[in-house]
Amino acid sequence: xxNLLNIKDLSVSFKTDEGIVRAVDSVSLTINKGEVLGLVGxxxxxxxxxxxxxxxxxxxxxxxxxxxxxxxxxxxLLSLPIEELRKIRGKSISxxxxxPMTALSPLHCIGNQLVETLQFHTNINTKKAWQVGEExxxxxxxxxxxxxxxxxxxxxxxxxxxRVMIAMALMLDPKLIIADEPTTALDVTIQxxxxxxxxxxxxxxxxxxxxxxxxxxIWEMCDRVAVMYASEIVEVGTVMGIFKKPLHPYTEALxxxxxxxxxxxxxxxxxxxxxxxxxxxxxxxxxxDRCKYTFDKCRREHPPLYxxxxxxxxxxxxEDRNK
Amino acid sequence: xxNFNKPILDINNLKTYFPIRRGILSRTVGYIRAVDxxxxxIHQGETLGLVGxxxxxxxxxxxxxVRLDQAKSGSILxxxxxxxxxxEKNIRLLRNKIQIIFQDPFSSLNPRMTVMDILTEGLIEHRxxxxxxxxxxxxxxxxxxxxxxxxxxxxxxxxxxxxxxRISIARAISTKPGLVICDEAVSALDxxxxxxxxxxxxxxxxxxxxxxxxxxxxxxxxxxxxxxxAVMYLGKIVEYADTSTIINKPLHPYTKALxxxIPRAGILKEKRTILKGDVPSPSNPPSGCRFHPRCPxxxxxxxxxxxxxxxxxxxxFVACHLIPTSKNSY
Numbered sequence: 001x002x003n004l005l006n007i008k009d010l011s012v013s014f015k016t017d018e019g020i021v022r023a024v025d026s027v028s029l030t031i032n033k034g035e036v037l038g039l040v041g042x043x044x045x046x047x048x049x050x051x052x053x054x055x056x057x058x059x060x061x062x063x064x065x066x067x068x069x070x071x072x073x074x075x076x077l078l079s080l081p082i083e084e085l086r087k088i089r090g091k092s093i094s095x096x097x098x099x100p101m102t103a104l105s106p107l108h109c110i111g112n113q114l115v116e117t118l119q120f121h122t123n124i125n126t127k128k129a130w131q132v133g134e135e136x137x138x139x140x141x142x143x144x145x146x147x148x149x150x151x152x153x154x155x156x157x158x159x160x161x162x163r164v165m166i167a168m169a170l171m172l173d174p175k176l177i178i179a180d181e182p183t184t185a186l187d188v189t190i191q192x193x194x195x196x197x198x199x200x201x202x203x204x205x206x207x208x209x210x211x212x213x214x215x216x217x218i219w220e221m222c223d224r225v226a227v228m229y230a231s232e233i234v235e236v237g238t239v240m241g242i243f244k245k246p247l248h249p250y251t252e253a254l255x256x257x258x259x260x261x262x263x264x265x266x267x268x269x270x271x272x273x274x275x276x277x278x279x280x281x282x283x284x285x286x287x288x289d290r291c292k293y294t295f296d297k298c299r300r301e302h303p304p305l306y307x308x309x310x311x312x313x314x315x316x317x318x319e320d321r322n323k
Numbered sequence: 324x325x326n327f328n329k330p331i332l333d334i335n336n337l338k339t340y341f342p343i344r345r346g347i348l349s350r351t352v353g354y355i356r357a358v359d360x361x362x363x364x365i366h367q368g369e370t371l372g373l374v375g376x377x378x379x380x381x382x383x384x385x386x387x388x389v390r391l392d393q394a395k396s397g398s399i400l401x402x403x404x405x406x407x408x409x410x411e412k413n414i415r416l417l418r419n420k421i422q423i424i425f426q427d428p429f430s431s432l433n434p435r436m437t438v439m440d441i442l443t444e445g446l447i448e449h450r451x452x453x454x455x456x457x458x459x460x461x462x463x464x465x466x467x468x469x470x471x472x473x474x475x476x477x478x479x480x481x482x483x484x485x486x487x488x489r490i491s492i493a494r495a496i497s498t499k500p501g502l503v504i505c506d507e508a509v510s511a512l513d514x515x516x517x518x519x520x521x522x523x524x525x526x527x528x529x530x531x532x533x534x535x536x537x538x539x540x541x542x543x544x545x546x547x548x549x550x551x552x553a554v555m556y557l558g559k560i561v562e563y564a565d566t567s568t569i570i571n572k573p574l575h576p577y578t579k580a581l582x583x584x585i586p587r588a589g590i591l592k593e594k595r596t597i598l599k600g601d602v603p604s605p606s607n608p609p610s611g612c613r614f615h616p617r618c619p620x621x622x623x624x625x626x627x628x629x630x631x632x633x634x635x636x637x638x639x640f641v642a643c644h645l646i647p648t649s650k651n652s653y
Contacts, residue, residue, distance in 0.1 A: 159601055191584065192586075257514050259518070259547045261543040268547060271515035271519075
C-alpha cells in the first residue's frame with residue numbers, strides 16, 4: 001500500500017516550571033492511502049500532541065519540536081515555510097477537533113466560516129462559495145441549511161456543530177483527515193450519528209487518523225491501531241490482531257479494563273497504580289510499575305520496538321507472547 | 324413492586340421545573356421541565372443505575388434529592404420521612420445520611436484545605452468526632468479507599484484525577500451515609516482508572532452496606548455496578564428493570580437505540596439503529612410520547628397520547644404504547 005504520511009522519530013517537548021517535559025518521545029508512524037489509523041492512549045500520553053505536530057499546531061513556546069521528520073507528499077512538514085504549510089492546512093490535511101463548540105469561531109456565522117475556508121484555498125466567488133457551503137451542510141445532514149448558514153455556533157447543538165466541522169474538513173477533498181477525539185464531548189446516540197456520517201462521507205482514498213481513548217471506537221472505525229503510553233508508541237498492529245492477541249501488556253490491560261456491556265462481572269480488571277509523571281520516567285520500561293509480567297530486565301533496560309510479524313511492540317516478552 | 328424490605332429512598336411523582344424569565348420585569352414565560360414526574364425506589368444495599376443523555380434531567384434529579392434544587396411537586400421519602408417538607412435545620416441533619424460524589428474531581432474539593440480537613444469537615448461539623456480524633460479518623464478513611472497516610476497533609480492539587488475521586492469517595496462515606504449518589508463519578512477518568520474506582524465503589528458498598536444511586540451517561544459502566552437500571556429521557560423514566568433485563572431484553576425503542584449506539588469491541592459490526600436528530604428542548608417537549616420524533620417505530624397515537632410507565636413484564640416497567648403487556652410472569 002502507498003504511504004501517505006510518514007512520521008519519523010518525532011520528539012516534542014514542553015518547558016514547564018518544573019522542568020522540561022518530553023510529551024512525545026521518538027514516535028514513528030506511517031499512514032497509508034485510504035487507511036483509518038487509530039491512535040489510542042490515556043490522557044496525557046501524548047496522542048494529541050503527536051497529531052497537532054503534524055500541522056505544526058503545537059504552540060511554541062512553551063512547546064518545541066526537538067527532532068524528527070514528517071513527510072507528506074514528498075515534503076517535510078516540519079521544515080516547510082509557514083506560507084506553504086498554510087496551503088496544506090485545511091486543504092490536503094484537515095482537522096476535526098474534540099470540542100466543536102470551541103473550535104468554531106463564536107463571532108462569525110457558520111456560512112462565513114465555511115466561505116472563508118473555501119475562498120482561502122480556491123478561486124471561487126462569495127456567492128458560489130455560499131452555495132457550496134449550503135450543499136455541504138445538506139450533505140452532512142443539517143436540517144434547513146439555507147437558514148442554518150446564518151446561524152452562530154451557540155445556536156446549534158454539539159452534534160450539529162460537529163457536523164459543521166465535518167463539512168468544513170471534507171469540503172476541500174483532503175487527502176488526510178485528523179480527527180482528535182471527535183465525539184468525546186457528544187452523547188452516544190449522537191456519536192453513532194457522527195461516525196456513521198464520517199464513514200459515509202469519507203472517500204475511498206482519503207486517509208483518517210482517529211485519536212481516541214475508547215477501544216470500542218477503534219474496533220468500529222479503524223484498520224490499524226497505534227497504542228501510546230507515557231509519550232511512546234508501545235504497540236502498532238492491525239485492529240483484528242491487537243484485539244485477538246495484544247503483544248504489549250499495556251494493550252492487554254487496556255482491553256481488559258473496558259467496562260463491557262451485557263457481561264456482568266463482579267470485578268473489573270484494573271491497571272494498578274497510575275501513569276508515571278513525564279518529568280520523571282523510570283529507567284527501563286515505562287510500564288514496569290503497573291505491569292504484571294515485570295522482571296529484572298524491565299527495570300534495567302528500556303525496551304526497543306520489536307518487529308513481530310508486521311506488528312510492533314515495545315516489550316521484551318513480545319516474542320514469547322506472540323507464540 | 325413487591326419487596327420484603329422497605330425502600331430506603333422512595334421518589335413519587337417528582338417534578339423539578341426551572342422558570343424561564345424574560346424581559347425587564349423578569350416575568351416567567353415558561354418552564355424547563357428538567358424532571359417531570361419521576362417515580363423511583365432504592366432499597367437498602369441496592370445500587371440503582373440511572374442512564375440518559377446529557378440534558379435529560381439526571382443531575383437535576385440528584386440535586387433535588389439532596390435539596391440543592393427545589394422541587395415543584397411530588398415527594399421524596401428517605402427512610403420513611405419526606406425530604407421535601409423538611410426545614411433548613413433538619414436538612415443539615417439529613418445531609419449526613421445522603422452523600423453525593425460529583426463528576427469533576429478538580430472542582431469538588433476545596434483547593435485550600437488539606438486532605439485531612441476535607442475528610443473530617445463533615446464529621447466535626449456534625450459533632451460526630453472530637454477534634455482530637457481527627458487524624459485517626461482521617462487515616463482510617465484514607466485506608467478505606469486504599470490511599471497512603473502521607474496524603475493527609477497534602478492539598479488536592481497534588482493528586483491525579485483518580486486519587487482525587489478517591490478522596491471524594493472517602494469524604495462521602497465519612498458520615499456513614501445510608502445513600503450515596505454518584506453523579507457521573509467516573510466519567511472524567513481514564514479507562515484504567517475508571518475500573519479501579521468502580522471496583523472501589525463496589526467493595527465499599529459490600530463492606531458498609533451502602534445504597535447507591537449511580538448516575539451515568541454510559542450504559543456499559545452502569546451495567547457493571549447497578550442491580551437495577553432506570554433509563555431517563557427528557558425528564559421522564561422510560562424504562563426501569565433489573566440491569567440484566569435492560570441489557571439483554573430492552574423493550575423501549577430508546578433503550579434499544581442507546582444500547583446499539585455503544586461502540587463495542589470484539590463483536591461483529593452489526594447494523595445499528597441510529598437515531599435521527601437531537602434531544603428536543605425540555606422547555607417545549609414534544610406532544611404525546613416525548614421520544615416520538617426520533618422513534619423508529621412511532622405511530623400516530625404516539626404523538627397524541629402520553630404513555631405511562633407500566634409494568635409490561637414482571638418487575639419490568641416501560642413507558643411505550645407499542646409494547647404489549649404480557650400476562651404471564653416469568
